[in-house]
Amino acid sequence: MEYRFARPRKIPATHSVRPSTRWLPPLVDWYKANFDAAIFQDDGRENIGVIIRDSNGSAMVSLSQNIQLSNSVVEVEAMAANRAIELSSELGFDKIIFEGDSEIVIKALTDYSPSLASFGLLIKDAQFW
Template sequence: MVRPRARWTVPLGEIYKINFDGAVFIDEDRAGIGVIIQDSQCMVMASISHNIPLPISVVELETLTVAKALEFSIDLGFVSAILEGDLEIIMKALMDDSPSLASFGLLIRDVKTYAEQFQCISFSNVGREAFAPQDESNC
């Protein structure tokens, strides 16, 4: 059975979409994190990027990135959001109510603590292809 590919969708009402991603630059022994927050009109409300020391794993990088995304959103006063990421293992861990025993479990706990500060938050896993515009009318 072939699953349909997820596609970026416009958030409804006063809910903002928070997209995050990490990038590894092995030659430079560093990583980058990026966050963008958009409203229901596809307008960029805020964005941030940082260089950080190279973490142990890609999963750790993505978990650090989602923590920064939520911290940044809270600092700016966003209280309702859809958090979108492309690494399924992270998104599943965030949606699981039980404590994570994975190597990145403590980072997941930190992220969940940030998430508790939102009035409304949901987690969405989208494939990397979902961020590519399909036509000119997409955000």
């Protein structure tokens, strides 16, 4: 008994669990473009991906593209956003929601003030489209 009371109690480890996220379709007659970037440091390459789906979840078009190495992850995410916006514009999707996982890029896309960030010109280009 003395041994048990003398031992420090183990505090159960708390695990941080991210809430599960699920893709939600857009409204009828709307489309959703999801974009993302992937960096493969072992191979020294980067890739961006875009998929545009309709309100039924059916893929309308997808794109995967290798890109030149950039300076930061945010720049690659900005390139992915730019390409998603450009692609949807080229294909005539006018009722479209853009979704990405970089909060910095999403905020920058909705802010029309001048940006001195390294990815500022990519954002300006995306806003032009």
